[in-house]
Amino acid sequence: TPAYMSPEQANGLIAEVDHLSDVYSLGAILYQILSGRAPYMSRGRRTTPMLVLSELGQGPPESVTSVDASAPTELVAICEKAMSRRREDRYQSSIAFADDLQAYLDNRVVSAYESGPIAEAKKWARRNRLWRWVAPSLGAITIITMFAFALSRRSEKRAIESMGQAIKSESDAIVARSQAEDLVKFTLIKIYNKLESTGDLSVLEQVLTQIEGYLQTLPMESLNMPQALFLQSLTTHRMALIERARGQTIESLASMQKAVAFRERFAQASTSPDRFSYLASIYDSLGVMLLESNQLDEAEATFRKALPIYDLLLTEHPNDSNLINNLANYRNNSGRLAEEQKDYEAASNSYSEAIILREKILAKHPDRSLVRFGKAAAMAHLGRCQTKMGLIDVARRTHQAAAQEMRGLLETDATEVLHLTGMALVMRPFAELDLLTGKFETARAHCLEGIDYANKALATDPSNVRHLIRLAALQRLSAEASIHLKLEPADQVASILATLEANFTEHPKNTTLTEELLEMNLTAARLHAGRSPAAALTLLTKAITISEQQLEAVGNDLASATYRWRLYTAACSKLAGRLCQQIDDRSEAKRHFEVAEAGYASLEDRLSVTECIELAELRLWSTGPSLSIHTQLTNLNDQLVKRQTLLWEMTDQ
Numbered sequence: 001t002p003a004y005m006s007p008e009q010a011n012g013l014i015a016e017v018d019h020l021s022d023v024y025s026l027g028a029i030l031y032q033i034l035s036g037r038a039p040y041m042s043r044g045r046r047t048t049p050m051l052v053l054s055e056l057g058q059g060p061p062e063s064v065t066s067v068d069a070s071a072p073t074e075l076v077a078i079c080e081k082a083m084s085r086r087r088e089d090r091y092q093s094s095i096a097f098a099d100d101l102q103a104y105l106d107n108r109v110v111s112a113y114e115s116g117p118i119a120e121a122k123k124w125a126r127r128n129r130l131w132r133w134v135a136p137s138l139g140a141i142t143i144i145t146m147f148a149f150a151l152s153r154r155s156e157k158r159a160i161e162s163m164g165q166a167i168k169s170e171s172d173a174i175v176a177r178s179q180a181e182d183l184v185k186f187t188l189i190k191i192y193n194k195l196e197s198t199g200d201l202s203v204l205e206q207v208l209t210q211i212e213g214y215l216q217t218l219p220m221e222s223l224n225m226p227q228a229l230f231l232q233s234l235t236t237h238r239m240a241l242i243e244r245a246r247g248q249t250i251e252s253l254a255s256m257q258k259a260v261a262f263r264e265r266f267a268q269a270s271t272s273p274d275r276f277s278y279l280a281s282i283y284d285s286l287g288v289m290l291l292e293s294n295q296l297d298e299a300e301a302t303f304r305k306a307l308p309i310y311d312l313l314l315t316e317h318p319n320d321s322n323l324i325n326n327l328a329n330y331r332n333n334s335g336r337l338a339e340e341q342k343d344y345e346a347a348s349n350s351y352s353e354a355i356i357l358r359e360k361i362l363a364k365h366p367d368r369s370l371v372r373f374g375k376a377a378a379m380a381h382l383g384r385c386q387t388k389m390g391l392i393d394v395a396r397r398t399h400q401a402a403a404q405e406m407r408g409l410l411e412t413d414a415t416e417v418l419h420l421t422g423m424a425l426v427m428r429p430f431a432e433l434d435l436l437t438g439k440f441e442t443a444r445a446h447c448l449e450g451i452d453y454a455n456k457a458l459a460t461d462p463s464n465v466r467h468l469i470r471l472a473a474l475q476r477l478s479a480e481a482s483i484h485l486k487l488e489p490a491d492q493v494a495s496i497l498a499t500l501e502a503n504f505t506e507h508p509k510n511t512t513l514t515e516e517l518l519e520m521n522l523t524a525a526r527l528h529a530g531r532s533p534a535a536a537l538t539l540l541t542k543a544i545t546i547s548e549q550q551l552e553a554v555g556n557d558l559a560s561a562t563y564r565w566r567l568y569t570a571a572c573s574k575l576a577g578r579l580c581q582q583i584d585d586r587s588e589a590k591r592h593f594e595v596a597e598a599g600y601a602s603l604e605d606r607l608s609v610t611e612c613i614e615l616a617e618l619r620l621w622s623t624g625p626s627l628s629i630h631t632q633l634t635n636l637n638d639q640l641v642k643r644q645t646l647l648w649e650m651t652d653q
Contacts, residue, residue, distance in 0.1 A: 002052040003038040004028040007085055010056045020087045023097055027082025027090075034075055035067040039083070060085065074110040081112035226270035230278075233262030237282060244289065247465030247507035253293055256286045280309035281326050288333055291340060294511050294564075299337055306330055321361045325371055328357035332378050335385075342563070344385045351382035369409055373422050376405035384429040392437060399430040417460050424454035424470040431477045440484040447478035465503060469516050472496050476516070476523050483527055493524050504546075514550060518543050518568045525575060533579045540576045544569055563603060570599030574614065 006024035008016040032038045039061035040052045055061070060083065064076045078100050084090045091097040103110050240255035263282045267275045283306040290299035310327045317323055335350030358375040361368060379402035386395035406426050409419045427450030434443030454471035458464065475496045479489035500517045507513055521543035528536040551565040577592035600614060 002049045002056065003040050005053075005056065007056060008087070010053055016087070019093065020090055023082050023090045023092075023094060024084075026094065026097055027079050030075070030079045030082065031061065031064060034064045034071045034079060037067070072104070074104050074113040077113040078104065078110060226266055226272070229262050229266040229269060233259045233266055233278075233282070236262060237285065240285075240289070244292075245461075245464045245466050247503065247510045247513055249293055249507065249509045249511065253289050256282075256289050260286050276309050277313055277323060277326060280306040280313075281329070283309075284326070284330055284333055288336070291333070291337055292511055296337065296340055303330065303334055303337065321365060321368075324357050324361055325374070328354045328361075328371075328374060328378075331357065332374065332381070335378070335381055339381070339385060340563075344388045348382055348385045348389070351378045351385065354378040355382065369412060369416075370418070372405060372409055373418055376402045376409070376422060377425055379405065380426040380429050383433070387429070387433050387436065392433070395433055399426070399433060402426045403430060417457055420453045420457040420460075421467065421470065424450045424457065424474060426450075427453075428470070428473050428477065431474070431481070435477065435480060435484075440481045444478055444481035444485065447474045447481060450474040451478065465507060465510065465513060468499070468503060469512055472500055472516050472520065476520050479527070480523055483523075490527060493520070493527055496520055497524055509553075511550075514546065515564065515568075518547060518572075521546075522572060522575065525572075525579075529575070529579060529582075533583050537576055537579050540572045540579070543572045544576070547572065566599045566603055570596045570614075573599065 002010065004025045006017070006021040009021050028039050040055045042062070064071050064079060065073075078097070081089065081100075082091055082097055091100070100110050100112055236255050237259035240252045240259060243252035243255055260282050263279050267279045283302055287299045287302040287306070290296075290302055307330065310323065310330060313323050314320070314327065331350045331354035335347045335354065338344075338347035338350060355375055355378045358371050358378070361371050362375070365371070379398055383395045383398035383402060386392075386398060403423075403426050406419070406422045409416075409422060413419060427446045431443045431446040431450070434440070434446060451471065451474045454467065454474055458467040458471055461467070475492060479493045479496075482489040482492075497517075497520050500513070500520055504510075504513055504517050521539045525536040525539040525543075528539065547565045547568040551569065573592045573596035577589045577596060580586070580589035580592060596614075
């Protein structure tokens with residue numbers, strides 16, 4: 001953008017745009033760190049790109065010290081040297097600039113300060129063609145890189161230190177990678193990995209905005225070049241992830257579909273050996289978003305596009321750890337899909353394969369924290385499926401192993417956002433298992449541990465709805481354990497419910513958020529059932545309305561996407577019927593029971609053991625003992641016997 005351009009670039013002197021122009025742009029970022037605003041940007045007035053370009057052509061920006069007199073003089077000198085109007089007076093390389101920054105951090109002599117600030121040498125005339133002012137170069141990528149690293153820090157000293165390290169890494173990358181396409185990919189992946197670990201969505205969004213601004217300066221023929229296609233796919237992909245984290249389901253899915261289109265074009269236009277691996281990984285990402293949007297058939301079709309690519313690539317490169325990890329991600333996502341389809345055996349197999357693949361990587365690279373995280377997350381999912389299959393003791397051991405793995409990651413870095421969310425992730429199914437088996441004290445302890453980490457993750461970025469949902473789920477489970485322990489969680493439940501309702505108003509199409517809101521309404525209704533049936537019925541009526549709206553939105557058929565909403569309607573209706581019995585409203589009780597029975601019956605072949613019992617109980621209430629009830633219970637007993645046999649087989653092994 002104009003505020004970070006060197007004078008020669010702004011004046012269209014394309015032949016002079018080189019590494020010294022990058023040094024100037026780095027100095028402009030240091031100017032922003034020291035003064036709190038970009039060069040030529042004044043508070044209290046409207047600044048346009050044309051105005052910035054005009055002032056850039058006339059002379060240097062307002063001095064840092066006139067904006068902030070407290071800025072360290074050595075850093076001001078470094079900044080002024082880097083932003084010298086005369087190219088020969090600037091640092092002659094990014095390394096030299098980084099060395100002076102490091103000298104300041106180490107309390108050593110700073111070369112720029114030793115020689116004094118650099119004066120203005122001459123004024124530059126502006127050219128009359130805008131496209132020359134914004135001529136694209138690798139310098140623009142370097143600007144984005146430095147800006148990203150600088151903004152991702154919270155203090156001036158750490159910002160300068162990160163900048164210095166990034167400059168050196170960038171210079172090393174230029175030496176190591178001769179092609180512009182490789183440099184772009186390497187640089188941007190590095191930016192995003194670094195920024196994602198901070199958990200600050202606003203910082204990442206600023207970087208993406210900078211990249212989008214850069215892309216807008218490219219002519220159409222350049223946008224179709226492989227490196228530009230990759231850059232566009234990566235930018236829209238990461239923007240989709242930000243929108244997903246903020247609960248913007250529709251927007252994130254649209255962005256991801258756009259990213260896939262760019263990545264497919266990149267795979268066709270590029271000769272990069274990584275092009276197909278990148279394509280398969282983005283199919284995985286799109287499949288996850290379709291899955292979370294309840295579009296299960298579309299998700300399955302998208303996942304299937306990735307598998308033959310992985311099979312082909314791993315045939316050629318069987319020991320490539322990145323490919324193996326991508327395949328593990330695919331297996332994990334396939335498990336999530338099977339779990340949504342209530343095929344817990346298939347889901348367990350997929351999660352187990354994901355764990356085995358990641359263990360293969362960790363055998364050679366034990367320090368890869370992302371792989372360890374993925375292994376622990378897959379173990380938590382596997383434990384949840386084992387619980388659904390009735391393999392309680394096996395599930396408990398799996399959850400214990402998952403928690404141990406995540407705690408090990410926290411020991412390496414207790415501030416890493418990914419590690420914090422990981423602990424919240426593994427504690428939820430562990431607490432669910434404890435509640436199911438009547439271990440209420442242990443369930444509450446696991447919830448409180450997860451809540452602590454979920455709160456820390458949410459503190460990094462309160463706008464991240466996914467952090468909020470994890471926190472709310474743990475708080476809900478804690479409240480349910482407290483109810484069993486005769487504690488009083490009413491205030492806690494009311495607070496969580498209010499927060500979820502506020503977020504649901506803003507993001508009504510976020511499936512995960514809606515599910516958690518319905519679960520919280522059920523918990524609150526159970527809490528009020530004994531002392532205020534009317535209040536409990538109000539909560540259940542609200543939950544039933546939301547569930548029916550979701551059912552209507554996805555087409556009210558028997559497809560997989562409707563399963564959860566039918567189940568919520570049935571569960572809420574059953575509890576509402578019990579409450580109506582409690583207040584002696586028999587007609588309403590009968591109506592609610594009929595709705596509940598119809599809901600469970602429509603899903604009879606896919607119900608869990610607990611849900612089968614719910615249906616059998618409802619039929620007993622509505623019709624009394626009958627042959628159909630006997631058949632229902634016989635089928636249920638057969639399921640239990642099969643699962644017990646499977647448990648014995650696993651124990652023997």
